[in-house]
Amino acid sequence: MGVVIRRMCVQVTVAAGVALGVFPGATDGRVWAQQVRPVVPDTTDPLARAMSAEDRHDVKAAAAAYRQVLARALSPAVNDGDQASMALLGLERVWTEAGLQDSIMPVVERVLLVRRGDPIARGIQLRAYLTGGKDEAARVAFNEWRRAVPTEAAPYREYARQLLSSGRAKSADTILTEAARFLGSARDLSGEVAQLNVSLQRWVPAAIAFKTALAEQPWLEHSAIYALQRVPVPVRDSVRTVMAGAPVTLGARRLLSELEMAWGEPRRAWAALAPVKSDDSTTAAWRMFAEQAEAFGAWLIARDAWTAVMEKSGDLSSVQRAANAAIQGNDAAGALVLIARGSSNRTGAAVTRALLPVEVAALSELGRPADAQKRIEDNKQFLDDGLRADLLKPLVGAWLRAGNLEQARVAAANADLSDDDETAGWLALYSGDLVTARKRLVRVDARRGSQIEALAVLSRTKALSSPELGAAFLTVARRDTSLAVTQFVTLAGTILEAAPALIATAARLEEARQQPAASARALVLWKRVRAEYPKSPEAPEAVLSWAQLLSRSGDIKGAIEQMEALLVDYSDSALAPQARRELLTWRGKLPPGGV
Numbered sequence: 001m002g003v004v005i006r007r008m009c010v011q012v013t014v015a016a017g018v019a020l021g022v023f024p025g026a027t028d029g030r031v032w033a034q035q036v037r038p039v040v041p042d043t044t045d046p047l048a049r050a051m052s053a054e055d056r057h058d059v060k061a062a063a064a065a066y067r068q069v070l071a072r073a074l075s076p077a078v079n080d081g082d083q084a085s086m087a088l089l090g091l092e093r094v095w096t097e098a099g100l101q102d103s104i105m106p107v108v109e110r111v112l113l114v115r116r117g118d119p120i121a122r123g124i125q126l127r128a129y130l131t132g133g134k135d136e137a138a139r140v141a142f143n144e145w146r147r148a149v150p151t152e153a154a155p156y157r158e159y160a161r162q163l164l165s166s167g168r169a170k171s172a173d174t175i176l177t178e179a180a181r182f183l184g185s186a187r188d189l190s191g192e193v194a195q196l197n198v199s200l201q202r203w204v205p206a207a208i209a210f211k212t213a214l215a216e217q218p219w220l221e222h223s224a225i226y227a228l229q230r231v232p233v234p235v236r237d238s239v240r241t242v243m244a245g246a247p248v249t250l251g252a253r254r255l256l257s258e259l260e261m262a263w264g265e266p267r268r269a270w271a272a273l274a275p276v277k278s279d280d281s282t283t284a285a286w287r288m289f290a291e292q293a294e295a296f297g298a299w300l301i302a303r304d305a306w307t308a309v310m311e312k313s314g315d316l317s318s319v320q321r322a323a324n325a326a327i328q329g330n331d332a333a334g335a336l337v338l339i340a341r342g343s344s345n346r347t348g349a350a351v352t353r354a355l356l357p358v359e360v361a362a363l364s365e366l367g368r369p370a371d372a373q374k375r376i377e378d379n380k381q382f383l384d385d386g387l388r389a390d391l392l393k394p395l396v397g398a399w400l401r402a403g404n405l406e407q408a409r410v411a412a413a414n415a416d417l418s419d420d421d422e423t424a425g426w427l428a429l430y431s432g433d434l435v436t437a438r439k440r441l442v443r444v445d446a447r448r449g450s451q452i453e454a455l456a457v458l459s460r461t462k463a464l465s466s467p468e469l470g471a472a473f474l475t476v477a478r479r480d481t482s483l484a485v486t487q488f489v490t491l492a493g494t495i496l497e498a499a500p501a502l503i504a505t506a507a508r509l510e511e512a513r514q515q516p517a518a519s520a521r522a523l524v525l526w527k528r529v530r531a532e533y534p535k536s537p538e539a540p541e542a543v544l545s546w547a548q549l550l551s552r553s554g555d556i557k558g559a560i561e562q563m564e565a566l567l568v569d570y571s572d573s574a575l576a577p578q579a580r581r582e583l584l585t586w587r588g589k590l591p592p593g594g595v
Contacts, residue, residue, distance in 0.1 A: 299329030332365035367401030432467035
């Protein structure tokens with residue numbers, strides 16, 4: 001990387017020097033005023049000349065210039081190791097491109113006469129021997145390098161890396177074992193040891209090595225995540241034990257957190273990161289995790305992470321996002337608590353604009369329209385017309401959750417929401433006006449779960465009106481799940497063309513309650529969809545949900561059977577990829593011989 005950066009710097013310096021007239025041949029201001037001439041590389045500098053020739057694929061000229069750079073760098077008067085490294089790597093590139101790989105070896109040998117331990121020269125030498133299949137010569141070269149720098153880990157590191165890259169993990173293992181014996185410790189080679197153990201699928205030693213390496217080489221974190229996320233399910237608890245063990249460091253815990261997210265365990269991911277000693281770096285890690293949890297849809301976990309950030313930093317943004325995550329996770333009451341804590345001893349326009357919209361949304365979710373209206377009126381001096389209008393919209397939902405459809409219509413009229421398709425569509429649906437509901441809701445860009453469910457039912461019936469269907473969706477808005485389930489199941493017997501969509505809606509409502517009895521009722525409904533409407537759009541979802549409910553109850557074998565049935569009967573379903581992923585996970589959890 002240093003060589004690449006240095007090369008870029010040389011190119012930029014040469015170009016800038018020519019443009020500014022620092023180097024010979026630069027034009028003056030009067031000529032530039034007349035025309036813009038292309039930048040001409042400085043032909044007096046051999047390194048610039050070499051790179052220019054390499055860019056033109058002029059191998060002969062590039063090699064000659066690089067050799068000139070090398071001769072100057074190795075002279076006693078200059079003795080510039082960086083220049084020598086750039087020249088050697090340049091020669092290796094141009095000769096390899098021209099198919100003249102063997103030409104580099106005599107040059108490398110001359111360099112080693114002057115610089116016995118030069119890491120670039122030694123690395124090129126090893127690479128040439130291994131690529132050419134000269135294993136014994138490579139071993140001899142490695143031993144010579146090791147004798148030149150007996151206390152350094154570089155020879156072992158480079159040789160092991162090249163062996164690993166060529167797929168020779170056992171040979172690399174031998175070299176790293178030697179390193180531990182001769183150097184007294186392989187700590188400086190933890191990254192290479194980790195990669196070696198991954199290649200041999202020795203997952204626990206790999207985890208131990210990565211944890212050790214991260215203490216000194218934090219840049220290995222992404223490599224560790226990529227490698228260890230492939231750990232098989234039966235071994236994951238052992239890896240967790242390694243990463244969670246003492247000492248508790250941010251690097252190791254952040255790695256474990258990332259692995260848990262990759263394994264689909266967001267709750268465990270936060271549990272890994274939360275205990276780290278709080279400082280600025282930890283807070284930044286919490287903030288990144290919270291954003292990741294939001295993207296994952298793990299809202300209550302995002303709430304906890306944002307709460308930790310809020311308690312450490314106290315910024316309004318973290319309060320706002322913690323409360324919003326609580327609302328998204330159906331914890332509106334908790335959102336109000338967070339807002340009260342975050343706004344304590346703070347007033348003014350900035351606090352109001354940041355937190356009042358979330359507070360009103362929480363009160364709306366709780367069906368407390370009067371309280372929401374009062375909060376808006378109490379802070380009206382801080383609100384402009386646009387923000388006030390935005391705050392009035394949740395009042396419609398608040399009145400609906402309070403069970404007052406007429407007051408919801410009044411609130412919509414007061415907020416001038418007649419042109420708002422979402423509000424108008426829902427009010428029409430609740431009133432049983434299916435024509436208007438269908439027309440308005442389909443135009444809403446933001447697709448929420450409830451809206452998708454409503455459109456799924458509306459698209460399956462040609463009925464112009466149905467007060468009973470409107471009443472069922474209004475019951476959902478009022479959060480009376482038991483009554484809503486009964487209403488949807490009853491409607492499936494009268495709105496026959498939408499029956500599978502209505503039963504599926506009822507099943508989803510039961511599942512959302514996350515209670516054993518409700519899950520059992522949901523399973524009965526999904527089985528009904530599968531049995532009575534096998535060709536309906538809801539049938540693949542029914543089988544998938546059936547399998548997931550069995551998995552959550554501990555019946556992994558039954559879950560696998562249902563998921564396999566989904567892949568056979570509905571192989572072209574959009575749910576098939578998800579089914580394959582979950583099937584692989586479940587098979588990993590099954591004891592040997594279980595299926």
